[in-house]
Amino acid sequence: MAAEVLATAGVQVTVLERMPSVGRKLLLAGRGGLNLTHSEPLEALLERYGAARPRLEAAIRAFGPDDLRAWCAGLGQEPFVGSSGRVFPSGLRATPLLRAWLHRLDDLGVDIRTRTEWDGSLDGVTVLALGGASWPRTGSNGAWTTALADVDITPFAPSNCGFRVDWTPVLLDRFAGTPVKDVRVSFHGSSSRGDVVVTTTGIEGGPIYALSSQLRDAADRTIELDLRPDVTDVVIDARAKDSRSTALRRAGFAPIASALLHETGSEDPKRIRLRLGAPMPIDRAISSAGGIALHAIDDTFMLSRHRGTFAAGEMLDWEAPTGGYLLQATFSTAVAAARGALAYLRHT
Numbered sequence: 001m002a003a004e005v006l007a008t009a010g011v012q013v014t015v016l017e018r019m020p021s022v023g024r025k026l027l028l029a030g031r032g033g034l035n036l037t038h039s040e041p042l043e044a045l046l047e048r049y050g051a052a053r054p055r056l057e058a059a060i061r062a063f064g065p066d067d068l069r070a071w072c073a074g075l076g077q078e079p080f081v082g083s084s085g086r087v088f089p090s091g092l093r094a095t096p097l098l099r100a101w102l103h104r105l106d107d108l109g110v111d112i113r114t115r116t117e118w119d120g121s122l123d124g125v126t127v128l129a130l131g132g133a134s135w136p137r138t139g140s141n142g143a144w145t146t147a148l149a150d151v152d153i154t155p156f157a158p159s160n161c162g163f164r165v166d167w168t169p170v171l172l173d174r175f176a177g178t179p180v181k182d183v184r185v186s187f188h189g190s191s192s193r194g195d196v197v198v199t200t201t202g203i204e205g206g207p208i209y210a211l212s213s214q215l216r217d218a219a220d221r222t223i224e225l226d227l228r229p230d231v232t233d234v235v236i237d238a239r240a241k242d243s244r245s246t247a248l249r250r251a252g253f254a255p256i257a258s259a260l261l262h263e264t265g266s267e268d269p270k271r272i273r274l275r276l277g278a279p280m281p282i283d284r285a286i287s288s289a290g291g292i293a294l295h296a297i298d299d300t301f302m303l304s305r306h307r308g309t310f311a312a313g314e315m316l317d318w319e320a321p322t323g324g325y326l327l328q329a330t331f332s333t334a335v336a337a338a339r340g341a342l343a344y345l346r347h348t
């Protein structure tokens, strides 16, 4: 994105990419439906960036969700708003978008050099967009931190990740891989609603990811699951000789509900207390926290210690939940860094 902004302004741009092709994480993101941004009001969207909001706000206002949607449409992928308010390109996938984008960059004369590792040299004007440290097999391995040893970098941590749960073999035998539909997950006064999945090693899913930054940093990670978030009380019509699982099934609960109650020793399907273990490894997290500290860049996204070097995207230390907020901030900061680089070029 930074290359596009710079090349459109007439700058000769060379992109270095260590992998055999560009955009591998974007393509991976597109596998489950490329959620580009969110359609909620801008004020609500900005709140998703938590402590990083003050440093990201100007960039997101300058290239916001409407700009991103227009950009996507301009590449022939008219975006649409899904039922949850999330915005996707038509066709959902990243492949046609990336293909059209690469054609555009080619037309602009951008020179893309794949299989070329950035070696840490900072000659000329450089925009770094080297990503975080999740899913390293897409190329974003976080190894760039050693080349920026004099820059303040917060250690990487998994974000939007699942957590370990020591499930009993009995539960795993029947329910590994089973989704628990439409639950509210609460933790320390915050809650999130959606589907979670019981996996062989733990628990995954949107509501867990949404709470993952708080859970990651907590000593006691006991969450509460509400399997009927729309009602205040669950009435279970337990008849004589009914087992609890039969009574729950009659009340419309899936078999996993009674298994979870049994597993956790809970009585109430609206208040299942589940103790989570460690976060899943960063390799499989959707995103990473950590990276270049936001105080190490100025308002134009230039590194204070390296004049002429700008940084954008997930390599900066901010985090946000899933819902399109990761790509939105990635695009917005890339545009801001490129505009910063243009202003720098004009004044040097």
Ligand SMILES: Cc1cc2nc3c(=O)[nH]c(=O)nc-3n(C[C@H](O)[C@H](O)[C@H](O)COP(=O)(O)OP(=O)(O)OC[C@H]3O[C@@H](n4cnc5c(N)ncnc54)[C@H](O)[C@@H]3O)c2cc1C
Binding pocket: 016, 017, 018, 019, 022, 023, 024, 025, 026, 028, 029, 030, 033, 034, 035, 036, 037, 116, 117, 118, 119, 129, 130, 131, 132, 134, 135, 138, 139, 140, 141, 142, 143, 144, 285, 286, 287, 312, 313, 314, 315, 323, 324, 325, 326, 327, 328, 330
């Ligand atoms: C499974 C999955 C699903 C996701 N789904 C969504 C979603 O639907 N919506 C959303 O908003 N976000 C989603 N994300 C997150 C989103 O993909 C990332 O936040 C985004 O790609 C970050 O962009 P970036 O350009 O900062 O970094 P990256 O996309 O990671 O790109 C960095 C690039 O730099 C290259 N590189 C690294 N080091 C070097 C070096 N030394 N020299 C040369 N090249 C180097 C890497 O190979 C890589 O190609 C998803 C992530 C995952 C893993």
